Amino acid sequence: MTPALLSDSPPRSSPLSFEEQDFIDRLIVQHRGRPGMLLSLLEAIQERQPNKYLPVEVLDYLAARTGIPGAQIYSVATFYSLFNLKPQGEHTVCICRGTACHTRGSRNLLERVKLQLGLKEEDEDGSAEKMCATTADRRFTVRTVACFGQCALAPVAEIDHSILGHVNERALEREVDAIKRGGQR
């Protein structure tokens, strides 16, 4: 078996903007034939999306341009926890559920922040260990990660890619409040 190549067939009509199509086409050329191509493509595309997710149109386009079956792309996009198929909130609060954080009470942090943002069980995707929920106004996404590898700072939370070590419920509440009030952290 050889790595998938760029399909020769001309692109079908796509709802994607020309700019977006161009971005994806360039990416494909850059990664063509290399191991890990599909993961790298999906990662780069999701990162560029304002709501950090993979719209189904993008997956369709990718299938058409790479010749990789749509089913396989969908399989990969749903298998890995990094990929989102739904739009994410403007801000992300990520609670580490690693062992060290668990033994130091990260479950309470998660419960507290869900309570603070008014998230309910029915808003959640996935099980307790891979929880991901977005507020109705799409301002916040609360999710968990298996482990940040920040175990010495346990319990750890991450708000918009900045790590908070040795965090307690009050500190987390204050950080989230600050964002809610609209200011920069």
Add this chain to the structure above:
Amino acid sequence: MKRISDLSSFNDVREAGLSKLLPDRPRIAIGMGTCGTGNGAESVYHAFADAINTRGLGMNLARTGCFGFCAAEPLVNVYLPGKPLVILQRVQPNDVPGILDDLASGRMPTGLALCKIEEWDHITGHVRFGVGLPEIPHWHEVPFFTGQKKIVLRNCGLINPNEIDEYIAIGGYQALYKVLIDNNPDMVIEAVKAAKLRGRGGAGYQTGIKWEFLRKAQSERKYIICNADEGDPGAYMNRNEIESDPHSLIEGMIIGGYVMGATEGILYVRAEYPLAVHRLNSAIEQARECGLLGDNILGRGFRFDLQLVEGAGAFVCGEETALIRSLEGKAGRPTPRPPYPAEHGLYGCPTNINNVETWYNIAPIVIKGPGWFTETGSAKSPGTKVFSLVGKVNNTGLVEMPLGTPLKTFVYDVGGGGTHGRAIKAVQTGGPSGGCIPQEMFDTPVDYESLGQLGSIMGSGGMVVMDEDNCMVDVARYFIEFTHSESCGKCIPCRVGLDKSLYYLNRITQGKGTEADFDLLDDLSRMIRDTSLCGLGQTAPNPVLTTMRHFRHEFEDHIRAARCRAGVCEDLALSPCENSCPLHMNIPRFLQLLKEDRLEEAFVSVVMDNPLPASTGRVCQHPCDNRCRRTGVDSAVNMREVHRYIADAIYPSDRFDALASDIAARRKPLTGKRCAVVGAGPTGLACAFYLCMLGHEVMVYDSNPAAGGMLRYALPDYRLPKDVLDREVELIRRTGVQFTFNTQVPRDVSLNDLDGQYDAVFLSIGTWKESWVYLPGTELTGVIPALPFLEAVSKEQPVPLGKRVTVIGGGNAAIDSARTALRLGSKVTIIYRRERKDMPAIPEETEAAEAEGAEIVFLATPHRIVGGPDGRVQAIEAVRTKLGEYDSSGRRRPMPTNEIIRFACDTVILAVGETVDLDFAKASGLKIKESGLIEVDRYTLETSRSKFYAGGDLITGASNVSNAMGYGKKAARNIDRRLMNVRRWEEVFPSFEYDQAPPAHASEAPRHHVEEVDAAQRATTFAEATIGLAPVDAMEEACRCLRCDVRNGDH
């Protein structure tokens, strides 16, 4: 960067790097791994950069990786030419000006110094910084580093990971150069085989043999892969290695590619490690520029290149066949082996996969040879392994130790023991594939085989320390929840089996589990282990199997008593405080009732949960404080003092009479059953109260003339005034409990008599016998045991106390004796053999004793008591002890030294512990344990004789008031169940309507403490030494409660 094509250009780069590491002016390097930045290293860096810039200082500033001691981050290395490298710890931006002032004037800033390094063995090279600074310890003298051997972490935290020339300066890429020049790949493979280097990802397969497979494989294309998809929660050594020293990994892989005949290498790195990805990518770029990757490497005609692929968050991709599928653009589902990747790997080509840390060992083996490598570690497992020591341990961080080092060295010597002095219960090794090793087995050497024998694995090196606040059933459930959600779903044992395992574990943690569930879970776990397709499924049951094996009693507690002692399993507890309370008082309820200004109902709530609240309100060891969730905000709610306040507000008031009548009126109709309680101490009183409320006729026997036991005869008045106790006993009496005083069982009434007259008998005589230490001189006049001393004082009998008293011991009886002796006008010295933090006494009591003038001598063991010709005590001699190894209680064992200290005294009070009166136990004819304690069923408190129950100190040994009362309450419940054959316990308790909304925000008020009477004033009198909370403070304390009893979604 200049391309390196020959030795002279190689040496040029090396010189350039050395001048950065050992510049002719000060160098400051900030530890900026993710752990450092998470602790504020970024702002420290900017503070340095700004200040150096503004002040125009001639100093170099650099970023480095992490030196491993994460708990002490941010770490800053400072170097002054000719002086040792000094590592500063916990540096904050406001420390920066001072540090720069020192450096600018040629001084080493020593205030924050953690340690110094005079010279460093990078294995591939050697760096001499300088000598001197005797006031700063060498790095290996710091307990966290003692015993560590840095082979894998040889460069971490010492060089700038973004600068290839610094890596080359300390001998980097020399091993590669040597391999290319030698041009003998088989020799390299032989060396790796002879070094017996085993795969550091967990499975421990011989790396050299694996390499040989790939070398021999015939194919045009071969791949080598570094598995950096470090997914074990609780393990982060690979992240740190890559962030701090990416070139060692790259060098190891180029060597691997050359000797195995691969031209392409792939680094599969976890996407959750952005900094590692960034540093590795830039290191690859630099290596390419220097001609260390790509065509014609180092001018030797070898072509090899590396590419980095970011994983996307799938734990199963740590399994090699799944990782390969992932690289092929598929979901990461494993495939059966054989065929092994060495024959049929990525795109069907022969492929080698090794863990990050395995690659780090390659360059040292090439440079130093296999003989050097096997000098470290054990015979079967040579070398070192990096562990991430985290969880409930003081010194968290990365620890590189020779394989075979005992577990206790990690936990106690390196880790510094449990946080907040808590007892450590277990260490979890190997993440979701490993298991929990109990504290009793901490002598186990850490290597592949020894951990395997205990049912765990070494795995990738995660070590998560757990203490008494961690529930082992919850830990098992946690890991199954993890592997369950990470299972790829391909094979049935793992997909369905883990789902069922989780179902049963959930039932058990919810208190719904049965013993059949336990057995089924055991069978199921073995089946999953034996039949799953890949490593994930085969090892996923390990956390369950090991906890079932080593912590069976915790499973039993959950199943038989619906009890989680650690207070983790929420469904089994109202709230953490309730769960920690031996009496299981509904603490949030009385706090809320008080908050709603319903004092009388609060009193009823308290008394029905605990019939001696004014006593426990003064003397309880308050385990609730340690569990209060408010500690996550500021500090615990002062629950003990609030319930004391409620009791004190009612007992002496005119409302008491009516409330006592109300409570007595709640007694259930008479059942016609008769119960005897032997011993009117707190255990017996609690049991009698509840049996009586349940409608039984209750007679309490006691050898003393009044009720209260230790509360009356061992606790001094200044801690518990007897009029307070009298009120409490009166309430119990009014419910209908009867007493027969001055009557000793079995002397005056035999057990057979009791058996004949009663339907059930509860024995709770306490531990009145003082343990005796066998020292020369204990026969002298003036040596007295603590309990009889305290008893005599409380009975106002004359006591033979001299002017200078020495108390031996560190428990509550020792402190009570000391404070009592002070009040009788003596000078007091307390001798305790361990450290202050090991004292069993309540810390507040110890502090109060010192404030009143008692002197405490720690780390001294009595050696002999010296008498005069009149046979009276003249002095006591004690041996100074020093702290030795950690014992099985997790405390350091006091070891005698040669130093003898002498204290002149005329009285010695022995307070080294109390035991059960063995004569009673033997005469009872009941089954007793070796320790002389009565044997009972842990759950029902039944003794070996039918109708007879026992509780309190009689079954546990000397404990404390609340624990003892908890047994009395539990016994009443079980006795009633046996007598009536129905569950009616709950019917005794009134219900209350009160607000069920948690506070929207934690109140701002800090914890309120009781007021102590001035030490000088209180030390001369037996009047109560503390003044309870003022009403307004008690109210504020009640408002501080976060109401953990209210669950989300309840309203």
